Amino acid sequence: MLATGQKVPDDYEAAALEHPARNVPRPVMPAEAREETEAGAQAFLHYRADAHWYAMQTGDTSLVREVTALECSNCTEQFDEIDELYRDGGWARGGWEEVTLPRGHFIKRADGGYNFPVEVDSKGFQTVVSSQVRVTQMPFSGNDLLDIYMDFRDGHWTHVTASPRGSL
16 A cells, blocks of 8 residues: 555565566545645645655656655755666665654745654665665654655645755
């Protein structure tokens, strides 16, 4: 099951050292993720996490790029690295994350955006090239790790940036 609640099909096959993931479900943004509400922000965070996982599984970064601001240079760099990995014949294993907005933090800032102290549960990932693991990010979890700054304009959320807790 994806973070948005979307079912993973029975024929999905996780990536292995021998091959990339197969039959990866393309995430669908839930209608609630288009609302400027606390539930809408959470639904958007779930969708973005699913879109990022999809990029890691398939090399298709278009969905996660659509909902991420260009000024997030760290995000763009990460998406470019995924593109390059797949372009060079490699792939990623894992990459699943769940991002949760704790209740009571849905407060609009004076600049019109929202700064959320999120809880993150990451299962980690590996990159594979020529059946060899090249990069490993270990799993991590915590509620004091990241702040995410998001904006709601023209009827949709945009992930602007993520930074270590307290730095935004």
